[in-house]
Amino acid sequence: MNAFRTLATIVGGSLKNNATIECDDHGAEFFKVEINSSMDKAINHPDLTFLQGLSCRDSSSSTFGPLTLAQLSHFECGEVALSFCMLHKVGDACSAYYFLRDWARLTRDPKSTLSPPYFAMDSLMPSPFDGPMVSPVVEPKMEGCIHQRFIFSESKINALKVLVVAESCWLSGRIEKLPHLFPNSITMMVLSFSGLTEDPMPILEMLPNLRNLDLFRAYEGKEIISDNNFSQLEFLHLTELEKLKRWLLGTNVMPLIKGLGIHNCPNLKEIPQRMKDVELLKRNYNKW
Structure with missing residues (x-):
């Protein structure tokens, strides 16, 4: 005991x-x-x-x-x-x-x-320094409570299944923390206006079928580190990452890269040596 x-x-x-x-x-x-x-x-x-x-x-x-x-x-x-x-x-x-x-x-x-x-x-959701609660919680009262049950049709469930196996993922808007549970089927990922403070590369590089990655005002950090995988990535766009200063790239990362676009990243003065021979991509702002 x-x-x-x-x-x-x-x-x-x-x-x-x-x-x-x-x-x-x-x-x-x-x-x-x-x-x-x-x-x-x-x-x-x-x-x-x-x-x-x-x-x-x-x-x-x-x-x-x-x-x-x-x-x-x-x-x-x-x-x-x-x-x-x-x-x-x-x-x-x-x-x-x-x-x-x-x-x-x-x-x-x-x-x-x-x-x-x-x-x-x-x-x-970190607890405050003075404890999880600043005052006692009032006991729940069941009188007057409304209970709801949600029933989803078969068509709605099937539509959700389609999203799970989708090949493209577009996330627009502020994200507190990038989730780890993206489906492996994703081949194209677009993050825009996310405001991430943690480097998204360690999560994104583990997607086994990702071929096209586009970060548009998605990251507010000063450094991105790609030291593992991105085994299928062919095209990479880094756009308006205004605070980005350093990009560290592992030796065997992005072996299939064909195109690179870096647009309006004023503090990024240098890119990895291996990326200097990659074809430069233009930015199409019409879709934004």
Whole structure:
């Protein structure tokens, strides 16, 4: 249990004001049970191993139950199973997976070094310095709430599928952070007026079929680094990247490049040596 408590510093805390977790090790409950059946029966009857009559209380309850529940089940055949329940305010299915993975790692080797928990959401929407909430959250009131259900027709779903396998992607307008999950089918990418502050190249260069890349007022940084891949890229436009000063290019990057257009990038005084022999492209402003 000591290893479990060390691992469960956060998920084993108490919920305060419906918004803040107190890391006091009071919120986790652990059960060890024996089941008089073999594990093969549990495959068809998972309720045999899951926590019976227990649940993490919903925030609508005046008294919060445990944030996490864990159960270790011993079968008569000698096998064991782990069951785990977590309040969604604390984590999701991915959090539960990493919890069980690290728990298993500690069981095999109590001296294992675990990585600290990583919360991706906080990197996207950072919490204020004085805490996640400046005042307690008011308890939700269900009276007067309106529930809506959205039903999408088959034609709308099919149209969405077409976008997923689209070969061209045009993104116009400010983007806080460039997503990583672009479909591999994209052959042409246009980013305009994005205002990105992080170099987009490390993400874009991983698109395996990208042949045409156009950055129009898309990046506000001073440096772009292309040190990997762009294996199919043939045409590259860099337009009105006014703060750009340096462009670093790896030796084997962009092996198929045929055309390069650099327009109104006043601070970019030098381009990679290998790009100096590439055909220069003109900018067609009519489409903007």
